[in-house]
Each structure stands twice: as structure tokens, then as C-alpha cells.
Amino acid sequence: MAKNPAKSQTRLAPERRAALVADYEAGMPVRAIAAKYGVHRGTIPTLVLRAGASLRTPGLDDAGRARASALYAGGLTLQEVAERFDVDDTTVRSAVIEEGGDIRPRGRRPQVSGR
Incomplete structure (x- = not known):
């Protein structure tokens, strides 16, 4: 039986979280932010909202x-x-x-x- 390997969580220092939010607000794509900070792309909206920022509308106007x-x-x-x-x-x-x-x-x- 194959084991499900535990994936380690990436803990970001407050300065790194602030930089992540700044990159998001500057328009950097979510995938690029995830790669830059070593977090899952699904984590980014949570961090942005916790910082009091608003989420971008996906897609095209x-x-x-x-x-x-x-x-x-x-x-x-x-x-x-x-x-x-x-x-x-x-x-x-x-x-x-x-x-x-x-x-x-x-x-x-x-x-x-x-x-």
C-alpha cells in the first residue's frame, strides 16, 4: 500500500506575506507568485484577504x-x-x-x- 507523503507547509514571515500581497496587487499572475514564494496558488487568495486587500476579478472585462x-x-x-x-x-x-x-x-x- 502506497503512503501519501506529507507535504510540508510553507510558513511565510510577515515581511514575505506583505511582499506577496504587494506582488498580487501589482498584477503579478497567481502562478508566478506561487512559484516565487513556494506556496500553493490556492493559498494566495487567503493571504490576500487576511491582509485586508481585495481579490482581482479573473478573466477579461x-x-x-x-x-x-x-x-x-x-x-x-x-x-x-x-x-x-x-x-x-x-x-x-x-x-x-x-x-x-x-x-x-x-x-x-x-x-x-x-x-
Whole structure:
């Protein structure tokens, strides 16, 4: 029978917790914060709220959804658009669908005339 290895908890000093919250408020992605401080990404919202800060709204706002959808319709891949907005490609996919766009089949990009 395999044992479930105990994972050690990372205890952050007050200065490190304050720096984590500052990074979060500055817009650093949660995954990057988790890697930087050695904590689970699910711990970050708890630490932010305990510090009295507010959580960011995930995803794209209305203008961001429209812009992401237009970039995708213009020929960029979901991943390329996601990198521009610093979000996940599934967020862009949802934005394209919400804006009434169609998701292209996977594989080669369509050839654009004039290239």
C-alpha cells in the first residue's frame, strides 16, 4: 500500500506575506507568485484577504473580451491571444464564444492571401 507523503507547509514571515500581497496587487499572475514564494496558488487568495486587500476579478472585462475575440478572428491562435492578455487560453476561448465567434479547428492556420 502506497503512503501519501506529507507535504510540508510553507510558513511565510510577515515581511514575505506583505511582499506577496504587494506582488498580487501589482498584477503579478497567481502562478508566478506561487512559484516565487513556494506556496500553493490556492493559498494566495487567503493571504490576500487576511491582509485586508481585495481579490482581482479573473478573466477579461467587456473591452478585453471584444479585443481578444478580434485578435483571434484576425488570425492569432488562442495561445497567442492569451499571452498578450496574460490569461489562460481557455479564457480567450470563452471570450471568443461569448462574442459570437467561431473556434477554428486545431491544426494549421488558414493561409492569408498576400503573404
